[in-house]
Amino acid sequence: MSVIDFLFGRPLRSSEERTERLGAAAGIPVFGLDALSSAAYGPEAALTLLISLGAVGVSYIFPITISIVILLLIVYVSYRQTIEAYPQGGGSYTVAGENLGPFAGLLAATALMIDYVLTAAVGISAGVGALVSAIPKLQPHTLMLCLVILFLIMLVNLRGSRETGFVFMIPTYLFLGTLGTTIVVGMGKAIVSGGHPTPVEAPPTLPAAAAAVSLWLLLKAFASGCTAMTGVEAVSNGVTAFREPVVQTARRTLTTVITLLAIMLLGIAYLCRAYQIGAVEPGPGYQSVLSQLTAAVVGRNVFYLVTIGSVLLVLSFSANTAFADFPRLCRLIAQDGYLPVPLAERGRRLVYTWGITTLALLCAALLILFGGVTDRLIPLYAVGAFLAFTLSQAGMVGHWRRKGGSRLAISLNALGAFATAATVIIVTITKFLAGAWITTLLIPLIMILMFAIRRHYDRLRAQIAHPGALDLTEVRPPIVVMPMMAWTRVSRAGLQIAFNISSEIHVVHVSTEEGDKEFDDDWCKAVEGPLHGSGLPMPKLKVLKSPYRFVIGPIVDYVLALEEKNPGRQIAVIIPELVEKYWYHNFLHNQRATWLKAALLMKGTRRIVTINVPWYID
Amino acid sequence: MSVIDFLFGRPLRSSEERTERLGAAAGIPVFGLDALSSAAYGPEAALTLLISLGAVGVSYIFPITISIVILLLIVYVSYRQTIEAYPQGGGSYTVAGENLGPFAGLLAATALMIDYVLTAAVGISAGVGALVSAIPKLQPHTLMLCLVILFLIMLVNLRGSRETGFVFMIPTYLFLGTLGTTIVVGMGKAIVSGGHPTPVEAPPTLPAAAAAVSLWLLLKAFASGCTAMTGVEAVSNGVTAFREPVVQTARRTLTTVITLLAIMLLGIAYLCRAYQIGAVEPGPGYQSVLSQLTAAVVGRNVFYLVTIGSVLLVLSFSANTAFADFPRLCRLIAQDGYLPVPLAERGRRLVYTWGITTLALLCAALLILFGGVTDRLIPLYAVGAFLAFTLSQAGMVGHWRRKGGSRLAISLNALGAFATAATVIIVTITKFLAGAWITTLLIPLIMILMFAIRRHYDRLRAQIAHPGALDLTEVRPPIVVMPMMAWTRVSRAGLQIAFNISSEIHVVHVSTEEGDKEFDDDWCKAVEGPLHGSGLPMPKLKVLKSPYRFVIGPIVDYVLALEEKNPGRQIAVIIPELVEKYWYHNFLHNQRATWLKAALLMKGTRRIVTINVPWYID
Structure with a gap:
């Protein structure tokens, strides 16, 4: 087994595609991890903005979460319809593109692509960040750890979707199981105690209110909480990766993911209010909301450790959704000619190798740029997701109107479009200065690039398409030009080929400082001699003087002049080349063949x- | 004027070589700078080892310097004879190689090459080091400054020898003038005052003796002082760079350099004793011997500043000798096949571009490795010079015996060989632990590499030489194979060429997931159609199934199988290729042509x- 086979698995036949498809159970870790893991940071993100309100803030988390969950359900219904309408894979790009025109499609796609790169980087660094705060000794290796995890995720994805599903299944279900248990136990205790349970370990007391409640603050908290919804798009984008019946499997996966996410978000919000748990400012004494919550419900025991451990794993593996979806998205765009063609090709394991590699490189660049601490990127990445949601749902409205969908279907999607559009505006405004401006700047730049790529392909196609039939009116051997510095076995091999191909042969000898006399002698003896009386034409020997010791220039000039003097004729330049067995032997030669x-x-x-x-050398 | 012409000057014709030659006045800065600049550190190196002897040590510097100068004169006489015997350039490599065999020649060459690299790095970093101690603000930029100076020296050398001579003339003569004046004035004052002059500025008082005089200590001081003799070899190695009459010009240059160096060494040693000037330990309060000396003789005035300034310039420019000589040495070795051929080629300005670049790269690597502070390298580099001296003079003894030279000539060279051999032993032993062991380890490694290179060239020559005459018994068109993924103008152009060359054409179509049907249609219409009844042979269309979506592999396998089935036949694979106008457009394609x-x-x-x-794309 070769190293490549060991690392990436044996190559898969195109016909094996079917076996690589996913059921709902494996689909959740692959396409749902991003959405599910956001339960770990969405509530915290909202609570962080409420810190200044003290205990009052915590009481607002439940209504804010309810509005987020309502939004989530609207989006869910909307995407359920999308999956049915686009069983061949209906991400925002397809839906918006087909119904609102390519511009809208590319806008949605760009927003999503930015989002995926950010999600992957932020997910990995969040996981490593949590690990590092648990084991401070690892602090100096933060970046290295991030890159290693990134590399592993890339590797697993290059092996193929099915393998990815299996690898990520355990941490995903562990996370769902432990967090679910915590929520159920906590809810039970809260209900039994009439809404005021006694924490096993008391969370840090909430600070006194430092600000008054304002709409602006609540909007900001809502906008931050909306990061919990990123990743919802993934399932509908990846429909083709699911097992038959495709639509049912994908829908079942989406329903499961959304239900679980909604339960977790609501549960966490409810328990935060019940146990009076708020976010803690970063710095010494920092504790995440989930850590406080679990400790309050079950205490700091083994179960606590397992829960927190699975949170860490799921956070850093949430990058995997981006790896599952980004390449599929790139492929769709590349097929339409807006991204480089290699992104549309499936590799040896039936995955989109180039897309996976591109994402890994972009992600690595971000991680290196930020030294593995990408907190500052979080504000950048809800804009993209909601922009894509909006366009996708607006597209669905168009879809139903063209196809004559039911009034209910139209109004559901219209409601979704409206709600998410409102969210885009809220998120962009409240987070503009914190970083959303970067996203709003990047989107047009990337779109300009994509349109430029498409224009290039169009021009290219115009230049190579419609070739017409073969033209056989002038089948005639080319004029052969062969540079020859000395008479060796290499040049002899070249000259033999020249005779095989044509009877018009020009041998070009660039005269440098030494060896001209020897060459003349060799030429007479080895070439002119056997040709006399053979009936074969004599090659023209052209000696070029090179006062400046240039060799390449004079040969190229000669060839160009010959081409000009013989319009309509083909010129074939024979370039003999030594091929060394070991690459480092190339340093021993002047590489004239390559330069020529x-x-x-x-x-x-x-x-x-x-x-x-x-000419191979042993 | 192009950027290249501006930076490196216009290309020079081979016939302009004569005008690039040097007279004695320009020859001194080019080939003498290394030797002359050592007056700035040789005495200091010896005095540093005598610090522990206190005032007694200073009294030993004069006899030690006298023995160094005697050695210098022996070497001088010896090299004078070499220049006459080898007017075509007689470095140690040539002299030892021709008379003692290639092993001795390569040994001398290796020693010298190591020496040149070290000299260049140490020279530049010493100059920058002095500059940085004068302007401490520049401290953090030490490495950058070193690399900038290195780059400038490289650039000047790439422009050609004559330009180098002019650029370095001013600092060299300034250094000689100011240091000479200081010595003359100092000697005058010393003689007038009966050997005990009053310093204008008193040097730091000498420390009390901390050790007793020992032969070992004096030998170490002698060995360190011998660094003053490195660079003496340069003139005889570069004889061909001098103006006619070559031998006289080179000899005059050598005589001038040695005389000036001897005078400076003796003058400095005498004044050190007269003014009681010793070396100062590095660290705070450090002052170089030359600085103390100049201050003692003339005080700290403008003249002092000019003197010290010229010392700095000359030190960092002393790297230039290495740049003048290293490439010439490499060229000689490369011509004999022990180093890569490109090192023997003259560039656009008639200099050995590759040699200069190689030296610059090695030197930059050393500077980067040591962060621009290369003091620790000083002990490494007297071994090489003296090993080369010894071999060169032993070679001269052989030369005279073969050619029947006079008894005087033989004994002069024998004396030289003996004296320098003794010095090699002293230097190696006294400096072994301080770093000379690295040199003694590097020399055999480099020699093994050089013999390996020669062996490779020999094997190569055996495989391409003696080709015999052209074989015209079987002139027959090749079998043409052409991969075709789709019928485009590009593949049409390729197929036309196939018809021009041969009547046996195999078109290979790798069947991937899509587009097979379209290809079949195109093939029928555009290729088979016009060929029917044309009298031309139909190309064989071979469709290769590729279940793993590999494209390159199946084509290569097909070609190899075809080659095996047709022994004695030539196979020509036509590879059409898109040529984009801008390099970054290549990212838009999958580069199959390149990989194939x-x-x-x-x-x-x-x-x-x-x-x-x-196929060019506009």
Whole structure:
């Protein structure tokens, strides 16, 4: 087994595609991890903005969460309809593009792409950040740990979707199980105690209110809490990865994910109010909301450790959703010609190798740029998701109107579009200065780039398409040009090929400081001699003087002049080349063949072709 | 004027070589700077070892310097003879190689090469070090300054020898003038005052003796002082760079350099004793010997500043000798096949571009490795110079015996060989632990590499030499293979060429997921259609199934199988290739052409050639 097979698994036949498909159980870790893991930071993000309100703030978390969950359900219903309408994979890009035009589609796609890169980087660094605060000794290796996890996630994804599902299943279900248990136990205790349970371990007391309640503050908290909804789009985008019946499996996955997420969000919000748990400012003594909550409900025992451990795992693996979806999105865009073609090709394991690698590189760049601490990126990434939601749902409205959908379907999607559009506005405004401006700047830049790529492909296609039939009126051997510095076995091999191809042969000898006499002698003896009386034409020997010791330039000039003098003729330049067994032996040669090829390619025309004659050295 | 012309000057014709030659006045800065600048650190190096002897130590500096100067004169006489015997450039490599065999020649060359790299790095960092101690603000930029100076020296040398001479003339003569004046004035004052002059500014008082005089200590001081002799070899190595009459000009240059160096060494030693000036331990309060000396003789006035300034310049420019000589040495070795051929080629300005660049890179690596502070390298570099001296003079003894030289000539060179051999032993032993062991380890490693290179060239020559005459018994068109993914103008151009070259054409279509139907239609209409009844042979269409979506592999396998089935036949693989105008457009394509070429080159045989058909995109 080769190293590559060991790392990435054996290559998969195209016909094995079906076996690589996912059921709902494996689909949740692959496409739902991003959404589910946001239960771990969404409530915390909202609570952080309420710190200044003290105990009053905590009482607001429940209504804020309810509005987020309502929004979530609207989006859910909307995407359920999308999955049915687009069983071939209906992400925002497809839906918005088909119904609102390519511009809207690309806008949605760009917003999502930015989001995925951010999610992956933030997820990994959040997981590592939590690990590092648990084991402070690892602090100096933060970046290294982030990159190692990134690399592992990339590797697992390059092996294929099914393997990804299995690898991520355990931490996902552990997370769901422990957090679910905590919520159920906590709710039970709260209900039994009439809404005021006694914590096993008391959370830090809430600070005194430092500010009055304002609409602006509540909006900001809502906008921050909305980060919990990122990743919801993933399932509908990846429909094709599901097992038959595709639509049912995908829908079941989406329903499960959304239900679980809604329960967790509501449960956490309810328990925060019941146990009076608020966010703590970062710094010494910091404790995450989930950590306070679990400690309050069950105390700091083994179960607590397992819960927190699974949170860490799920956070850093949430990057995986981005890895599952980003390449699929890129592929769709590349198929339409707005991104480089290689992004649309499936690799040896039937996954989109280039998309996965691109995401890993972008993500690594972000991690390195921020030294593995990407907290400051969080405000950047709800804008993209909600922009995509809005466009996708507006697209669905268009879809129903064209296809004649039911009034209910139209109004559901319209409601979704309206609600998410309002959220985009709220999120952009409240987070603009904190970083959303970067996203609003990046989106048009990336779109300009994508339109430029498409324009390039269009121009390219115009230049190579519609070739017409083969033209057989002038089948005629090319004029062959062969540079020769000395008479060796290599140049002999080249010259033999010249004779095989054509009877018009120009041998070009660049005269440098030494060895001209020897060359002349060799030429007479080895070439002219056997040709006399053979009936074969004599090659033209052209000696080029090179006072400046340049070799490539004179040869290229000669070839170009020859091409100009012979309109309509093909010129074939024979370039013999030593091929060394070991790459480092190349340092022993002056690489003239390589340079000559490059120069001819740069300055040449379509009528000038090069013939590479390899001479292998043992 | 192009950027390249501006930076490096216009290209020079080979016939302009004569005008690039140097007279004695310009020859001193080019080939003498290394030797002359050592007056600035040789005496200090010896005095540093005598610190522990206190005032007694200073009284020993004069006899030690006298023995160094005697050694210097022996070496001088010896090299004078070498210049006459080898007017075509007689460095230690040539002299030892021709007379004692290639092993001795390479040994001398290796020693010298190591020495040159060290000299260049140490010279530049010493100059910058002095500058930085004068302007402490520059301290954090030490490495950057070193690299900038290195880059400038490289640039000046790439422009050519004559330009180098002019650029370095001013600092060299300023250094000689000011230091000479100081010595003359100081000697005058000393003689007038009967050997006990009153210093204008008193040097720091000498420390009390902390050790007793021992032979070991004096030998160490002698060995350190011998660093003053490095660089003496340069003139005889560069004889060909001098103006006609070559031997006389080179000899005059050598005589001037040695005389000036001897005078400076003796003058400095005499004045050190007269003014009771010793070396000062590095650290706070450090002052170089030359600085103390100048201050004692003339005081700290403008003249003092000019003197010290010229010392700094000359020290950092002393690297230039290495740049003048290292490439010439490499060229000689490369011509004999012990170093890569490109090192023997002269660039656009008639200098050995690769040698200069190699030296700059090695030197930059050393500077970066040591952060611009290369003091620790000083002990490494007298061994090389004296080893080269010894071998060169032993070689001269052999030369005279073969050519029947006079008894005087033989004994002069024998004396030189003996004296320098003794010095090699002293230097190696006294400095072994301080770093000379690295040199003694590096020398055999580099020699092994050089012999390996020579062996490779020999094997290569055996494989390409004596080709015999052209074989015209079997002139026959090759079998043409052309991969075709779709019928476009690009593949049409490729197929036209195939028809021009041969009547046996195999078109290989790798069947991937889509587009097969379209391809079949196109093939029927555009290729088979016009060929019917044309009298031309129909190309074989071979469809390769690729269940794993590999494209390159199946094509290469097909070509290899075809080659095996047709022994004695040439296979030409036509590879059409899009040529984009801008390099970054290449990211838009999957580079299959490039990969296919690489794979064929790697797995192919001599009978498989590739034909590159460029298709230019506007």
